[in-house]
Amino acid sequence: MFDDVITTLEQRFGLGTHARSFVQMLLAKISDPKHGGLAGFIQRLRDGGLGSTVDAWSTSPDAVAPVSAPELERAVGDTNLVSDMATRFGIDRTKVSAALGYAVPAIVSRVDRGGVMPATLPAEAESFIGNRGAWAAAAPAAPMAASQAGAVQAPAKNWLPWAAVALIALLTLGYCSTQKRSEPVDTTAAPAVVAPPAATPEAPALVPDVVVAEPEGAAVIAAAADGMPVLKVYFDTAKAEVSNEFQDKSAAIIEYMNANPDKKAVISGFNDPTGDVAANAKLAKSRAEAVQQKLVAAGIAKERTLLEKPAETTGTAPTNAASRRVDVMMR
Numbered sequence: 400m401f402d403d404v405i406t407t408l409e410q411r412f413g414l415g416t417h418a419r420s421f422v423q424m425l426l427a428k429i430s431d432p433k434h435g436g437l438a439g440f441i442q443r444l445r446d447g448g449l450g451s452t453v454d455a456w457s458t459s460p461d462a463v464a465p466v467s468a469p470e471l472e473r474a475v476g477d478t479n480l481v482s483d484m485a486t487r488f489g490i491d492r493t494k495v496s497a498a499l500g501y502a503v504p505a506i507v508s509r510v511d512r513g514g515v516m517p518a519t520l521p522a523e524a525e526s527f528i529g530n531r532g533a534w535a536a537a538a539p540a541a542p543m544a545a546s547q548a549g550a551v552q553a554p555a556k557n558w559l560p561w562a563a564v565a566l567i568a569l570l571t572l573g574y575c576s577t578q579k580r581s582e583p584v585d586t587t588a589a590p591a592v593v594a595p596p597a598a599t600p601e602a603p604a605l606v607p608d609v610v611v612a613e614p615e616g617a618a619v620i621a622a623a624a625d626g627m628p629v630l631k632v633y634f635d636t637a638k639a640e641v642s643n644e645f646q647d648k649s650a651a652i653i654e655y656m657n658a659n660p661d662k663k664a665v666i667s668g669f670n671d672p673t674g675d676v677a678a679n680a681k682l683a684k685s686r687a688e689a690v691q692q693k694l695v696a697a698g699i700a701k702e703r704t705l706l707e708k709p710a711e712t713t714g715t716a717p718t719n720a721a722s723r724r725v726d727v728m729m730r
Contacts, residue, residue: 400509400521400523400524400527401422401426401506401509401524401527404422404502404505404506404509405418405419405422406418407501407505408421408422408498408501408502411501412494412497412498412501413490413494414488414490414494414498417488417489417490420488421484421488421498421502422502422506422527423527423528423529423534424484424487424534425484425499425502425503425506426506426520426524426527426528427528427531427534427535428475428477428480428534429474429475429503429506429507430520430524430528431475431476431531431535432519434475434476436519436520437507437510437520440474440475441453441507443473443474443476444466444470444474447470447473447474449466449470450623451623451624451625451626452466453507454622454623454624454625454629455504455624455625456504456507456508456511466499466500466503466504467496467500468480468481468495468496468499468500471499471503481495481496481499484499510524521717614633614720614721615720616633616634616635616636616720617633617634617635617638617640617641617642618632618633618642618644619631619632619633619641619642619644619645619648619649620633620648621648621649621651621652624728627655627662627728627729628651628652628655628729629652629726629727629728629729630648630649630652630690630725630726630727631724631725631726631727632645632686632690632724632725632726632727633720633721633723633724634686634723634724634725635723636671636673636719636723637674637682639682639685639686639688639689640689641689641690641693645690645693646697649693649694649697652664652694652727652729653694653697653698653699655729656699656703656729657698659729662703662729662730663703663704663705663729663730664694664699664703664704664705664727664728664729664730665705665707665727665728665729665730666687666690666691666694666704666705666706666707666725666726666727667687667706667707667708667709667712667725667726667728668682668683668684668685668686668687668688668690668706668708668712668724668725669683669686669709669712669713669715669716669722669723669724669725669726670682670683670686670712670713670722670723671713671714671719671720671722671723672713672714672719672722673719676713679712679713680712683708683712683713684706684708686723686724686725687706687725688706689725690725690727691704691706694727705730
């Protein structure tokens with residue numbers, strides 16, 4: 400699932416044999432269930448003003464826009480993420496930051512389900528992470544260099560005679576002090592001084608789970624990419640009827656096209672892999688035409704709506720429901 404990401408990190412970013420572990424740790428961090436999972440991570444990026452950047456990862460995975468290391472650490476909730484990864488894998492912080500800028504969008508675009516972020520990771524991705532606890536633990540400390548260890552241990556033998564002399568002196572002093580004592584020793588234990596309990600640091604508030612339900616039938620989802628509105632129109636099995644949600648959900652794209660007369664709507668139809676191939680191809684086109692008719696009915700000139708058949712129309716999303724759709728993008 401992430402083989403091409405690992406290969407790129409190995410070769411272009413110089414992570415070598417650390418690339419696979421790097422992706423495992425990163426995926427575990429950004430999908431931590433304690434912080435709302437991957438959907439929660441994406442929502443925190445949106446809350447930080449990166450909504451259009453995140454949308455671009457879904458709609459244009461080959462032209463991903465990276466995030467900076469500070470932005471990523473805020474969204475993960477771990478201000479030591481870059482330092483921990485640099486220490487764990489023995490690589491420079493600058494190299495870690497560059498690798499993260501590529502890896503985060505690449506990973507998210509491969510987990511994304513047709514523009515809808517899943518509430519939980521696919522089984523394949525969860526299995527890839529392995530032991531989450533191992534990645535959550537702090538990075539192991541670097542071992543002490545042999546030369547440093549030798550420098551500390553070498554003079555130890557020269558201290559032994561002096562240590563023996565000091566011990567004898569302490570024993571003699573204690574004996575003399577005991578002999579001079581004439582008053583009975585008060586054996587009543589002094590009241591124990593109980594220190595006030597240390598204040599427990601307030602735990603950071605966890606971001607509640609952000610669950611975006613993937614449509615199972617006819618529905619419309621409005622989003623944005625590169626600062627422009629996009630639509631994803633989903634259909635019932637073997638149907639080409641557009642959901643009644645279209646009028647409300649298409650308001651932003653209609654408004655945008657009215658304000659930008661040079662822009663055109665590119666409409667592409669898709670289908671799931673079940674059934675007859677020829678019938679599916681016709682169905683995908685019928686769905687695109689149905690969406691085109693809705694845009695024209697809303698006042699958009701037909702010549703500003705372009706039906707464009709994608710290179711691959713069948714099974715383009717992880718689920719059949721997400722594959723039965725029409726994408727509308729600006730050009």
